[in-house]
Amino acid sequence: MIRVLLADDQALLRAGFRMLLEAADDIEVVAEAANGGVAVALAREHRPDVVLMDLRMPEVDGLTAMRLIAADPVLAEVHVVVLTTFDDEESVFAALRAGASGFLVKDVEPEDLLQAVRVVARGDALLSPSVTRAVIAQFAAGKPARPGPAVTAPRPERPAPPGLASLTEREREVVTLVAAGLSNEEIAVKLTVSPLTAKTHVSRAMTKLCARDRAQLVVLAYEHGLAPRPAV
DSSP, rough: OOEEEOOOOOHHHHHHHHHHHTTTTTTTEEEESHHHHEEEHHHHHOOOEEEEEEEESSSSSSHHHHHHHOGGGGGGEEEEEEEEEOOOOHHHHHHHHHHHHEEEEEOHHHHHHHHHHHHHHHHOOOOOTHHHHHHHHHHTTTTOOSOOOOOOOOOOOOOGGGGGGGOOOHHHHHHHHHTTTHHHHHHHHHTTTHHHHHHHHHHHHHHHOOOOOOOOOOHHHTTTTTOOOOOO
């Protein structure tokens, strides 16, 4: 059974998500939180497999809560998926850097929400090539995705992971394909290898780069030149 924590300040929205999630035989909602502080406390209490986290909440926002979760070794197996309306792309990027396993739009189709929870619960990242890659690429290139008062300058790049230099040529190639949004199966077809071999290369690259999941692997790929940056 996949255990889910809902964190959103809108009670009606939480009720709708709860109803949808609990209609599935393999998912249960173990707790609800109306702000990030409560979400962190409930995550420590219930140890859910997945947290569906809104970004904008009173008192403690979702981004702060996610950083606290990601920094807590006790919650290492808790996977966070950001809930967003895509009106604050910088926060989405910051969330991915902080350890989010992906993000969803709040008007997500019911079946897509259920599938997303299952994907993240088994340790994979929820990456949409059409949205996630665009957000990451633009901010990694230092180009705001949307101008406005809420957008600030991107953060300085982090130091390169120690394992970056030890990546093989094939592992670098695989990381580039992951950054482009390809699945293991698609990578296998592209490189004419078996899906298991593709998965092995991805896993080794994640280990060397200390990436928690594929989402962080994509961020690292753009930050450290393993994926092409968009033209300005």
